[in-house]
Amino acid sequence: MPVKNNIAALRQSPGQNGTSFHGCIRNLYINSELQDFRNVPLQVGILPGCEPCHKKVCVHGTCHATSQSSFSCECEGGWSGPLCDQQTNDPCLGNKCVHGTCLPINAFSYSCKCLQGHGGVLCDEEEMLFNPCQSIRCKHGKCRLSGLGKPYCECSSGYTGDSCDKEISCRGERIRDYYQKQQGYAACQTTKKVSRLECKGGCSTGQCCGPLRSKRRKYSFECTDGSSFVDEIEKVVKCGCTNCLS
Structure with a gap:
């Protein structure tokens, strides 16, 4: 539902005396010349024209102009606040990620980032970790891993060769x-x-x-x-x- 209005403001430059102006100015003439604010550099807080919805001011909602100088935001489900930028629902509360971390997708859904060795939508399935030693066979010895993680055969006494299958004389x-x-x-x-x-x-x-x-x-x-x-x-x-x- 619409929330309170936000005013598009025209403010004076810092250092100048007087009260800041809040509102909309139309058909401004200086020395009989119509001023067009869209063609001049503007300060923060000054918008060209009297169209408060000309920018994406409502982050997760629809902007509705309520007058020439104000607007209201109609927020999408799960969002609130004057600019529809405050999440009203945390989808990770009560999440079912067994072996992982919950990552919100939107206000109503999430995904699971699984820990190493686990998979599945809810990280509840164990994955077969690859064992480098499965790729080699040591006939008379044991498989070891080098500092770079590469497998090699450590041969028993009296044997040699890549597979420890050669008897030493x-x-x-x-x-x-x-x-x-x-x-x-x-x-x-x-x-x-x-x-x-x-x-x-x-x-x-x-x-x-x-x-x-x-x-x-x-x-x-x-x-x-x-x-x-x-x-x-x-x-x-x-x-x-x-x-x-x-």
């Missing part, structure tokens, strides 16, 4: 660690780290990868029960393909 891998032994109920280990080879890889001849040569050295051990002793350790110094132990 028998080789000796040098390690340096404590050598441990069980002495009765006590756990014992060397007092210093021992450098030795571990045989890794496979053999295509049906043989097994194992030590071909080793040497024995004496090392001191300390145990959890406070005892200590000296014993020999057989250190592997060369690996290769040999008959498998039954």
